[in-house]
Amino acid sequence: MPAWLEVAIRSICILIGLFIVTKLLGKKQLSKLSFFEYIVGITIGDIAGTMSMDLDIRLTEGVTSILIWALFPVAISQISLRSKKFRDFVEGKSTVFIKNGKILEDNLKKEKYTADELLEQLRKKDVFRVADVEFATLEANGDLSILLKRDKQPLTLGDIKPYAPEEKEPQTVIMDGKILDEPLATARLSRGWLKQQLDQMGVAIENVFLAQVDSYGQLTVDLYDDRIQVPAPQQKQLLLASMKKAEADFELFSLQTNDAEAKQMYEQQAKQMQQLIQKLKPFLM
Numbered sequence: 035m036p037a038w039l040e041v042a043i044r045s046i047c048i049l050i051g052l053f054i055v056t057k058l059l060g061k062k063q064l065s066k067l068s069f070f071e072y073i074v075g076i077t078i079g080d081i082a083g084t085m086s087m088d089l090d091i092r093l094t095e096g097v098t099s100i101l102i103w104a105l106f107p108v109a110i111s112q113i114s115l116r117s118k119k120f121r122d123f124v125e126g127k128s129t130v131f132i133k134n135g136k137i138l139e140d141n142l143k144k145e146k147y148t149a150d151e152l153l154e155q156l157r158k159k160d161v162f163r164v165a166d167v168e169f170a171t172l173e174a175n176g177d178l179s180i181l182l183k184r185d186k187q188p189l190t191l192g193d194i195k196p197y198a199p200e201e202k203e204p205q206t207v208i209m210d211g212k213i214l215d216e217p218l219a220t221a222r223l224s225r226g227w228l229k230q231q232l233d234q235m236g237v238a239i240e241n242v243f244l245a246q247v248d249s250y251g252q253l254t255v256d257l258y259d260d261r262i263q264v265p266a267p268q269q270k271q272l273l274l275a276s277m278k279k280a281e282a283d284f285e286l287f288s289l290q291t292n293d294a295e296a297k298q299m300y301e302q303q304a305k306q307m308q309q310l311i312q313k314l315k316p317f318l319m
Contacts, residue, residue, distance in 0.1 A: 037089060040089060041086060041087065041089070044085060044086045044089075044093060045086040047093065048082045048085055048086050048096075051082075051097065051100065052078070052082055052100075055078070055100065055104040074103055074104070074106065074107050077103055078100055078103050078104060081096060081099050081100055081103070082096075082100065084096075085100075110124055125174045126174040127174060128171045128172060128173050128174055128179075129141050129144065129145050129171060129172045130169070130170070130171045130172075131145075131147070131152060131170045131171060131172055131178070132164070132167050132168075132169060132170035132180075133169055134168070134169075135165065135167065135168055135183065137149075137152070137164065145172055147172070152164075152178075155178040156170070156178070156180065158178075159178065159180050161180060161182070166182055166183055166186040167180055167181070167182060167183070168181050168182060168183045168184075169181040200249070201249055202249035203249075204246040204247060204248045204249070205217035205218070205220055205221040205246060205247050206244065206245070206246050207221070207223070207228060207245050207246065207247055207253075208228075208239065208242045208244065208245035208255070209243075209244055209245075210243065211239060211240045211241070211242060211243070211258075213225060213228065213239065217247075218247075221247045221251070223247065223251070228245075228253070231253045232245075232253075232255070235255065235264055237255060237257065237264065241257055241258055241259065242255050242256070242257060242258075243256050243257060243258050244256040274311070274314075274315070277307060277310065277311050277314070278311065280307055281304050281307040281308055281311065284300045284301075284303045284304035284307060285300070285301075285304045287300040288300035288301045288304065
């Protein structure tokens with residue numbers, strides 16, 4: 035067998051093996067690595083690279099080595115799930131850098147952090163003044179988590195409206211011109227409703243690259259042809275306008291009638307409609 039063909043076969047087999055090992059380790063290892071997992075990843079990559087090029091190494095020996103290095107993190111992960119002490123020993127603990135607005139210099143020295151490095155990490159979090167920070171901790175994976183002082187925290191909708199409406203994730207109902215029935219059912223909608231909405235927009239399903247339905251039942255679409263402009267959803271605005279018109283009609287009726295009982299009824303209906311608009315307005319804006 036030519037040497038180049040053997041290298042190609044080895045490389046393909048190693049790539050497949052590394053893919054299986056990655057799936058075995060799980061998604062956690064892709065997002066954040068402990069010190070041990072970092073070392074294991076480098077070592078497995080080095081072994082795989084050596085195996086694919088060094089024809090003097092037997093494939094079975096290299097696979098055995100990779101399996102041993104790969105199974106160690108799996109075993110450690112399982113033990114860590116059952117023992118916090120072992121987890122703290124392997125993955126490490128978080129270290130508090132700022133507490134009650136004060137920098138803990140001893141903890142900085144413990145983690146070999148300089149003041150410049152701390153300021154750099156704060157700037158990455160869009161914090162440029164240490165005085166604005168109430169609490170900051172260095173996580174085990176090296177990320178810096180911060181809590182701003184109460185008066186420095188950004189304003190949220192919950193601060194303005196304590197009972198703000200809940201926002202659920204949008205459901206993707208069309209992708210690549212194909213209807214996705216499961217998300218459509220999750221949104222409690224049907225293909226007939228979807229076709230009706232697209233007909234109102236003057237859009238064919240096969241021309242839709244992506245379509246999503248939000249928690250209020252509004253459909254937004256993205257077409258393959260970006261030159262075509264699709265009107266924005268107007269259902270909520272139309273409903274709000276209709277409710278305001280109904281309120282105005284009740285007030286007009288109360289002014290036009292001379293019947294005291296009818297006038298009182300219209301005024302009461304107008305007041306109830308106004309209260310209903312105030313309650314639903316956050317959902318319809």
